[in-house]
Amino acid sequence: MAKAKTKTPKPEELAKIDYSPPEKHWTEVPVEFRPGTYCYGARPKYLEEVDMPNPREWQPYEDDWKLPENWKEIVLEGMEDRLNKYRTFRLFMDICVRCGACADKCHFFIGSGDPKNMPVLRAELVRSVYRKYFTTGGKLFGKKAGARELTMDVFKEWWYYFYQCTECRRCSVFCPYGIDTAEITIMGRELTNLLGCNTDWIAGPVANCYHKGNHLGLEPHTIQSNIEMMCDDIEEITGIRIEPTFNRKGAEILFVTPSGDLFGVPGVYTCMGYLMLFHELGLDYTWSTYASEGGNFGFFTSNEMARRLHYKIYAEAKRLGVKWILGGECGHMWRLIHQYLDTWWGPADFLEVPKSPITGTVFENAKSTKMVHVVEFTADLIRHGKLKLDPSRNDHLRVTFHDSCNTSRGMGFFEEPRYVIKNVCNHFYEMPENTIREKTFCCGSGSGLNASENMEIRMRGGFPRANAVRHVNQKYGVNMLANVCAIDRAALTTLMQYWVPDVEVCGVHELVGNALVMTGETERTMDLRLEELPGKEEEEEDV
Amino acid sequence: MATIEFQGKQIEVDEEGYLQNLDDWSPELANYMAQQDGLELTDEHWEIINFLRDYYNKYQIAPMIKILVKEIKKTMGPDKGNTKYLYQLFPDGPAKQACRYAGLPKPTGCV
Numbered sequence: 001m002a003k004a005k006t007k008t009p010k011p012e013e014l015a016k017i018d019y020s021p022p023e024k025h026w027t028e029v030p031v032e033f034r035p036g037t038y039c040y041g042a043r044p045k046y047l048e049e050v051d052m053p054n055p056r057e058w059q060p061y062e063d064d065w066k067l068p069e070n071w072k073e074i075v076l077e078g079m080e081d082r083l084n085k086y087r088t089f090r091l092f093m094d095i096c097v098r099c100g101a102c103a104d105k106c107h108f109f110i111g112s113g114d115p116k117n118m119p120v121l122r123a124e125l126v127r128s129v130y131r132k133y134f135t136t137g138g139k140l141f142g143k144k145a146g147a148r149e150l151t152m153d154v155f156k157e158w159w160y161y162f163y164q165c166t167e168c169r170r171c172s173v174f175c176p177y178g179i180d181t182a183e184i185t186i187m188g189r190e191l192t193n194l195l196g197c198n199t200d201w202i203a204g205p206v207a208n209c210y211h212k213g214n215h216l217g218l219e220p221h222t223i224q225s226n227i228e229m230m231c232d233d234i235e236e237i238t239g240i241r242i243e244p245t246f247n248r249k250g251a252e253i254l255f256v257t258p259s260g261d262l263f264g265v266p267g268v269y270t271c272m273g274y275l276m277l278f279h280e281l282g283l284d285y286t287w288s289t290y291a292s293e294g295g296n297f298g299f300f301t302s303n304e305m306a307r308r309l310h311y312k313i314y315a316e317a318k319r320l321g322v323k324w325i326l327g328g329e330c331g332h333m334w335r336l337i338h339q340y341l342d343t344w345w346g347p348a349d350f351l352e353v354p355k356s357p358i359t360g361t362v363f364e365n366a367k368s369t370k371m372v373h374v375v376e377f378t379a380d381l382i383r384h385g386k387l388k389l390d391p392s393r394n395d396h397l398r399v400t401f402h403d404s405c406n407t408s409r410g411m412g413f414f415e416e417p418r419y420v421i422k423n424v425c426n427h428f429y430e431m432p433e434n435t436i437r438e439k440t441f442c443c444g445s446g447s448g449l450n451a452s453e454n455m456e457i458r459m460r461g462g463f464p465r466a467n468a469v470r471h472v473n474q475k476y477g478v479n480m481l482a483n484v485c486a487i488d489r490a491a492l493t494t495l496m497q498y499w500v501p502d503v504e505v506c507g508v509h510e511l512v513g514n515a516l517v518m519t520g521e522t523e524r525t526m527d528l529r530l531e532e533l534p535g536k537e538e539e540e541e542d543v
Numbered sequence: 544m545a546t547i548e549f550q551g552k553q554i555e556v557d558e559e560g561y562l563q564n565l566d567d568w569s570p571e572l573a574n575y576m577a578q579q580d581g582l583e584l585t586d587e588h589w590e591i592i593n594f595l596r597d598y599y600n601k602y603q604i605a606p607m608i609k610i611l612v613k614e615i616k617k618t619m620g621p622d623k624g625n626t627k628y629l630y631q632l633f634p635d636g637p638a639k640q641a642c643r644y645a646g647l648p649k650p651t652g653c654v
Contacts, residue, residue, distance in 0.1 A: 040557075040558045043557070057544045059558070117547065169584065193569050200557075201651060204651040215651060216650050216651065217604060217650075217651075218604060219602065219603050219604075222602040222603065222604055226607075226610070228608060229609075229613070263604075263607050263650065264607060265607065265608070265609055268607070268609065402586070409565065452559075453558065453559070529549070
């Protein structure tokens with residue numbers, strides 16, 4: 001029988017966070033799979049589709065995880081391989097001095113009070129096993145040297161906490177040694193995948209992406225139909241009919257965005273913004289129904305899977321013969337492009353260094369990857385005075401900006417989104433300094449944790465972010481939380497409904513679309529959500 | 544594997560009660576699933592369920608709620624083409640509850 005549905009506790013209850021540590025030593029506190037705090041196990045069909053090991057029906061709350069008999073050997077061998085392959089992994093295993101600077105920086109610790117969500121202790125879950133099998137001290141002195149055996153309980157504990165870390169890397173900003181705990185989680189997840197222990201919410205999108213080109217499994221005609229629906233709305237709002245092209249060979253630019261922008265609200269409004277902007281510019285670009293995903297849930301599975309799924313964007317660019325690639329508002333897509341692409345696939349030499357056909361700006365920062373972030377592209381247009389903007393059309397919004405973990409800490413992308421927002425909106429307010437830019441707080445649902453069965457832990461993990469939004473909501477009346485990531489657009493919407501219900505969520509290009517004065521447009525009376533623009537009805541009365 | 548017993552058969556469902564094999568679906572099963580939730584499916588419910596199934600056949604995915612509302616509005620008028628009406632029919636949300644009765648899988652990814 002399916003498990004009974006879990007009700008997420010009310011915000012008042014969840015806000016009572018218990019920070020008192022358990023009475024026993026942490027190694028003696030076994031993991032508890034409490035509904036609402038973990039994701040379901042990956043279905044066998046998803047693992048089979050991408051040749052992952054040990055496909056079977058299993059759930060984390062069950063005693064028997066149906067692992068192969070030699071599971072321990074497989075994990076330890078996998079660990080050894082990775083210690084040899086990734087110098088960072090070995091270094092991060094060795095150098096922590098347990099100073100605790102990271103302890104209270106993790107959103108999951110702040111929101112849950114669970115000490116194993118302190119990055120130092122989360123990493124210690126692996127370090128203790130590393131010491132036992134890979135260091136002389138640990139081999140000789142065991143427990144006294146902080147070493148412990150890899151047992152089934154330890155493996156389950158790994159699983160629980162590695163799929164409760166969003167790999168956001170906020171802790172690493174504060175680590176005096178620069179230890180990147182996300183790297184440890186990434187390695188930990190790789191090891192769980194050697195035994196077929198992924199979550200269903202990650203494995204599903206991986207399989208979909210491999211077969212159909214995007215996480216949602218949207219078919220080509222579905223993509224086209226959804227975009228046409230957006231064009232219908234744009235026509236209703238502006239009187240202008242946009243006719244984008246798909247899979248067009250010889251286009252100058254290939255545009256790729258996360259598939260959430262093609263399907264969910266508010267992602268589709270961001271997408272309408274892209275469509276309007278590109279139309280107004282007369283940009284020679286094409287959509288692809290094959291490379292129809294900017295994101296890569298393979299990255300939440302293993303580096304190998306990420307590498308495998310990642311290349312389709314470039315294969316498609318090559319097939320279509322475009323000059324360069326423009327990428328949409330996505331988070332982890334940019335971390336991959338910026339920090340992994342060259343290592344995995346080398347520079348994309350068959351493409352040209354991106355050059356804006358409108359301003360002539362050459363994007364030197366993308367000379368190896370040949371891929372430019374759409375917000376960067378738009379910021380450059382505004383800087384050169386190429387867009388006619390009417391920010392008063394966003395006057396009903398008081399906007400703040402959430403830095404996505406991956407674009408901020410993964411590529412230092414701080415100024416461009418703010419520059420764009422300030423040019424298209426009259427009311428912009430920053431959240432407190434220690435919650436933005438490189439110190440931004442995670443949405444609580446990144447790295448594939450945006451499922452529905454783990455809602456309690458998502459709301460706990462998102463609590464610090466929500467708290468900062470609430471602050472500007474109360475202080476300045478902020479009612480719109482802008483961001484540049486598709487997971488954010490989906491996850492923050494749920495988070496706001498839970499913690500700060502009068503704040504809505506949007507992508508930056510939705511704001512651009514609202515403000516963009518298009519050639520031949522009718523007078524705007526609605527925003528991109530088809531909601532009446534306040535003030536417009538008054539004006540009509542005056543006339 | 545979670546199952547529901549229906550007409551002497553074990554039907555496989557996922558942890559949230561969505562059908563694993565879409566071929567297992569029948570109108571009787573939909574009625575049965577609704578009854579388990581204490582809901583009696585009326586003609587109004589069936590209008591939506593049938594729409595979802597037709598859409599799925601064509602597009603291989605459940606429609607996003609925006610499209611659902613828009614299409615219902617187009618074919619059945621503004622009285623029915625609005626979120627409030629759909630939530631009245633399916634209190635757990637049209638995207639989740641109606642799709643479950645219609646035998647469709649839940650979308651995944653950045654949504």
